[in-house]
């Protein structure tokens with residue numbers, strides 16, 4: 001397989017059209033067989049439910065080349081399960097788990113020329129998504145849907161080394177109690193755009209959202225879960241019904257307990273206690289963990305002891321162990337690595 005002539009090491013996180021994508025349509029109560037197509041554009045009614053009422057959800061995962069030359073993905077079954085929950089909450093039909101995984105495999109195999117080589121740090125980012133497609137003007141769910149998976153090569157996240165982030169406590173809320181914070185829907189991102197643009201304009205990398213009910217507890221950022229480390233090396237991560245259950249965070253919790261023998265607490269975390277933590281990181285598929293160096297709460301600065309130049313020692317161990325598992329250097333727990341070829 002001849003790879004595309006791409007400067008893998010200098011790719012950013014941007015869309016690049018690739019050769020094939022998977023499409024399946026839902027009509028009259030059933031998904032069709034679906035298959036790979038070449039056309040990267042979508043045509044639909046001007047009144048499609050997704051365009052008027054944002055009936056859509058998505059997933060994000062990566063395929064990459066391991067040290068021994070296999071192309072694999074990481075825990076795609078959890079993406080399928082999470083999309084099932086998102087679809088149910090947004091009144092969309094479930095795309096079956098086995099078919100979801102098969103679609104991911106087909107897309108990666110058909111775009112093998114775009115899977116970055118081992119050692120480049122780049123990966124093939126996969127974007128499964130689903131939306132209500134038929135015309136809907138009175139408020140109700142669509143009854144025709146489209147499920148798609150496309151892929152795009154993306155660059156190494158820590159290009160030119162790790163740079164701990166500076167984040168700010170946001171005055172905006174991300175998710176309402178009993179709302180949709182736990183589902184991966186475009187709706188949660190539409191309303192976060194103003195908040196992130198404002199944060200960037202003020203010189204911050206990300207927003208720390210608090211629980212909207214009491215504004216005392218840490219929730220997450222716009223697209224990553226928090227993980228903290230206490231001064232006595234305990235890993236602590238927020239528990240809340242309105243945060244998105246990050247697959248990376250859940251995997252890191254397992255790694256902390258089972259590989260590193262660390263104590264882990266999943267509990268409510270008060271903003272008040274953040275100043276006492278030794279390390280802070282943001283967990284998500286894109287970076288695995290991005291270290292946070294500073295948290296600014298309305299002019300009050302909380303500087304993490306791990307500093308502004310490198311990952312804290314526990315964060316680094318977690319990062320190295322999980323990426324080692326993903327790249328095949330460390331034995332993975334049963335079922336974590338799906339080998340495509």
Ligand SMILES: *Cc1c(COP(=O)(O)O)cnc(C)c1O
Pocket residue numbers: 060184220221222223224225244245246247248249283284285286
């Ligand atoms: C996708 C997402 C995450 C990260 O989840 P991963 O499965 O680890 O990639 C965290 N928070 C939000 C709001 C997300 O949408």
